[in-house]
Amino acid sequence: MKRLRKEFSNGTTDLHNKSLNFTIREATTIGLSGDDLARYLEREIGPDMDEYAKRKGAQKRDLGYESGNRTKVTGSFQAGGINEFVDGLLGLKPLSVAKLKAEDERFGIALPHPSFPKFQPGIMAHLTPTPTSSCVLVLGAPDDGAETRCDVIFLEDCQSRHGDRPLRHGLRGRQCHCLSRLP
Structure with missing residues (x-):
């Protein structure tokens, strides 16, 4: 799977015409009859083909994601100034997307995420922050956009410094510099 992903990332489109060489490090000798092969396969994969199919499906789904980072979204927004960006x-206000991409990283090889929609610069993004340190990012119109939940990481816990009242703030370094309280 890793080799196929590498070939795909290199732009190979005829993956069915590629060959793969590998070294066999250990082997088991079995008899030459079909019964010998059947016993060996049953011993290795088990008697339940449905269970075997589930294990193989889980491998296909999970192998190569050992780092735990399946999807990485990067991008930037355009704003008229820091106040517009903070809003x-x-x-409080939508932000214009300058660029946005999502990558699926497997076996350490990043490829464009297959189900992440393509967006043109200038589309409006509506963020909906929640008090649980996550937000919903909606790209496009609020009622007709692509939506994803995002984790929000605060450099400093402003709530512990300022109480439960919502704040409009800017971050400089690792310090919170509150600009004004929201009405």
């Missing part, structure tokens, strides 16, 4: 992050 956008707080969900």
Whole structure:
């Protein structure tokens, strides 16, 4: 699977015409009859083909994601200034997307995420922050856009410094510099 992914990332489109060489490090000798082969396969994969299919399906789904990072979304927004940017992050105003891409990283090889929609620069992103340190990012119109949940990482816990009242703030370094309280 890793080799196929590498070939695909290199732009190979005829993957069915590729060959793969590998070294066999250990082997088991079995008899030459069909019964010998059947006994060996049953011993190796078990008597339940449905269970075997589930294990193979889980391998196909999970192998290569050992780092735990399946999808990485990167991008940038355009804003008229820091106040407009902060208002956008707080969900008060939409932000214009400058660029946005999602990659699926498997076996350490990043490829464009197959189900992430393609967006043109300038589409409006509506962020809906929640108090659980996550937000919903909606790209496009609020009622007709692509939606995804995002984790929000705060450099410093502003709530512990300022109480439960919502704040409009900017971050400089690792310090919170509150600009004004929201009405």
